[in-house]
Amino acid sequence: MRTYRLDKPGRIDGIMPHEAAEPEPGPTGIVVRVRAVSLNRRDALILHQRYPLPLTPGVIPVSDGAGEVVAVGEKVTRFAVGDRVVGGYWPRWHDGRLRPDLADQLGCTLDGMLTEYALLDQEWAVAVPDHLTWEEAATLPCAALTAWNSLVGGEPLRPGQTVLTLGTGAVSLFALQFARAMGCRVVSTTSSAAKAARLGELGAHHVIDYTETPQWWRAVREVTGGQGADLVVETNGPATIEQSIRSAAFYAQVVLLTVSDTIGDRGSGIEIPADAYQSSLATIRRIFVGNRTDHEAMNRAVSAHHLRPVIDRVFDFAEAREAYACYIGEDTFGKVIIRIA
Template identity: 65%
Template structure:
């Protein structure tokens, strides 16, 4: 079995491929399953972990990447949730089943637990999630982090998902924003997006955005969004944090909701909202940190029902994992960067 390990932090060269040899691994206990990983994908958090800027510290020599997809090839004697041949992924928070997360549930594959950049993954059956059948391995490998985050941002608030005809604002063209566009359209919402180029604006419109605002040529884009949405966005999927929160508040409707994502890579160190922006809105700000296994399963039912397909920028072979990291960090891809582990 071959697997990559984070053997040194701070440099892509610290991601090292090891051949562990020997026979195929066996389940780790009676409720364990062995997954033949077919594809894995990168998230910004993987770069933050590598650069030691993530809220959690990586375990020494951990197998990286939270996101991956594969088939079950062996099960423990007490396994009831899955059978050999099932298509599965691992939940981002394997121990967070439902409800609110608590501090004892924050372990994550690719950080404190071994992740998916390996030919085989050893999971407990309670960590795994069944995948939509219509997706390719590469598409399925994009779901655990960015997709669940977008789904939680749209549907996880106390008031539930926005209603058909309501407006959703997404920021930029990162994977969470692209999934948010797709999910918002699936829910029947009007979507306004921001970006920095006309080429990306065209791609966002092709994906489903009803209107796109260029935040470079229109730095005060919050007021423009309010005009486009006839009073403000009902939901803002806020993926910029300190860099964009001021305009997001200005873009929100009077009683709108702002789903604020983890933003450890923001340029500013603190969150500031001017009195003028604060006074212009009664919006609620809700923090979002991916989601539970139940939310992952709910999202997958919606993905399967509507035949949704994730946006993939590029697919690289297993042997080029370092190049995948490098490209993700340097090229601002439109969609997910995927590493194919096997056919």
């Protein structure tokens, strides 16, 4: 089979193609013929050696991939040949809180999905909604689940409340779609009229161009009648945290997903001026994607609302490096996909 391995971290051309024998399942293993994978910020951080988990030398990269089960071990009960699955972002974290002994990830400490055939334990996989294409299904384990838990992982949102999303990255787009499905109003920020139009098509009630309105937090408060957003999905970290706090309602939730500036550089840390936070009782909440139970709950919502992930570009398997370069260097709207079969 064809596969890729991260032989030389720190550079895109260090993602090297290899030939290997197709895997065979152990008693509780499943072999997945991978059809598509999607790239996430964590894949770029791993490439640049800036990820918090240790990297296994020569690992098969990428956490998010979808495919069909083509072989199962004799003790497998969760899946059968022909089932459509994705690998779990935290494959050993099934429920409850994350613990240090569960801190393994595909494409980092464990071999990932950028391969024609992936070997997973049956407990590491999650069935995917029937209506999704392979490319769409491959977007779910990281960005979609992060957005889902941003909205449902804290104090419950109520229909009619306001969610603020920042930019047009994959997490923000999923958060917009989930929030609309929950009956919430959505305010989004972006940098162009073209992106604003697309955000409106996805259901955003108000879109603020932060290039035209640098103090966009004032606009957020204006369109919410002075109240602010009930939940802020803070995807940028140091660059926007102050304005996110100022945008937030008095008892809002601010879900903080990143604490560094850029992928390639160390960047600055999070700083919140006292005058921005001292008049607020907003809660800052951190999440790290989610567990298998969360993923299964999200999939039920995706199926019930017939949601379709937003995809920007699809590359062929031989173009894996080009896909990484696109994801890291270009201004995309939605997910970057590598189609394998």
